[in-house]
Amino acid sequence: MATKRKYGYYIKGNRLAIIQQEDTLAGSSNDQFGMYKSPTESITEGLEIEYAYSPRYSIVERGTFVECESFGATDGFLRIIDSNAGLPTSGITHVVIEGSEKFNGLHKIKTFTSNTTIVLDIPYNGGTLTEGFTVFTDVNVLEDETFELDISRYQANAVVYYLKAKIAEDMGDFKKTQYFMREFKRQMEKGASALKRGPYIMQGFKEMT
Amino acid sequence: MKVKEIMERAGINQTGRAVAYIKDALDEINISHETHVTTQRIDITADQRFYDLPKDCLKVLDIRCKHHNNDNEKYRSIPRSIYEPSIVDEDGN
Numbered sequence: 001m002a003t004k005r006k007y008g009y010y011i012k013g014n015r016l017a018i019i020q021q022e023d024t025l026a027g028s029s030n031d032q033f034g035m036y037k038s039p040t041e042s043i044t045e046g047l048e049i050e051y052a053y054s055p056r057y058s059i060v061e062r063g064t065f066v067e068c069e070s071f072g073a074t075d076g077f078l079r080i081i082d083s084n085a086g087l088p089t090s091g092i093t094h095v096v097i098e099g100s101e102k103f104n105g106l107h108k109i110k111t112f113t114s115n116t117t118i119v120l121d122i123p124y125n126g127g128t129l130t131e132g133f134t135v136f137t138d139v140n141v142l143e144d145e146t147f148e149l150d151i152s153r154y155q156a157n158a159v160v161y162y163l164k165a166k167i168a169e170d171m172g173d174f175k176k177t178q179y180f181m182r183e184f185k186r187q188m189e190k191g192a193s194a195l196k197r198g199p200y201i202m203q204g205f206k207e208m209t
Numbered sequence: 210m211k212v213k214e215i216m217e218r219a220g221i222n223q224t225g226r227a228v229a230y231i232k233d234a235l236d237e238i239n240i241s242h243e244t245h246v247t248t249q250r251i252d253i254t255a256d257q258r259f260y261d262l263p264k265d266c267l268k269v270l271d272i273r274c275k276h277h278n279n280d281n282e283k284y285r286s287i288p289r290s291i292y293e294p295s296i297v298d299e300d301g302n
Contacts, residue, residue, distance in 0.1 A: 016262055038256050047251045049266070050269075051267065054267055146212070156210035163234065192242050
């Protein structure tokens with residue numbers, strides 16, 4: 001039966017620390033009662049992270065994927081392993097991994113070994129890591145002129161200002177840089193505020209304290 | 210809009226340079242305005258305090274835990290601790 005728990009978090013470097021309030025009275029006393037410590041029990045998909053990301057790639061066909069079961073190391077690089085021999089042996093440059101604890105996201109392929117293993121361009125010297133994950137192989141990556149950016153036309157205009165600002169900066173024209181950066185920010189602000197109408201209403205919630 | 214069209218409008222003809230600046234622009238847009246938002250679920254492991262943030266994470270918007278202040282298996286936002294707790298993580302993992 002599920003029980004009510006109390007969690008908190010803090011950020012340390014590039015990692016997220018999850019802490020849980022001790023709520024068990026072992027015997028007559030527990031000197032850690034009420035204090036926060038590392039999670040006391042395992043919970044499948046117990047943590048949900050909502051975050052903003054940069055749309056540098058898009059999965060063209062979500063139906064084109066391979067279910068893999070482990071990671072390994074080959075010459076200091078990460079290797080993905082599919083014992084069902086379903087991995088492609090050529091024709092792609094990138095893959096997207098989902099459902100892994102550590103290696104989610106876009107990865108460049110270093111070498112095709114066989115239809116059971118692909119070596120990715122990520123340094124890795126750890127041991128074999130067994131976990132189920134999904135590899136999407138039909139991926140479009142921002143690396144040439146044909147890539148269609150997943151942003152609105154209004155936001156694309158802001159990107160044009162950003163490019164102009166950076167070109168001016170490279171040429172040492174800082175007045176122009178400041179002008180175009182201001183236009184970039186103004187364009188983004190206008191785009192964001194156009195989606196909001198009416199007054200802002202604030203309301204607290206009981207977990208705020 | 211395609212990268213080619215942005216390059217033409219900005220008056221730049223070096224693809225590598227343009228792509229690098231477009232990537233910077235997309236990062237800047239998402240850090241300041243969060244136009245692309247997603248969620249990822251991770252297993253909580255007993256006695257494991259530290260978890261890797263997603264590789265493509267630019268800005269954390271919310272952290273939610275199952276069962277937090279409820280026993281209905283719902284995900285609720287958890288508060289951020291300003292200080293590290295006095296009970297340290299013994300193995301640092």
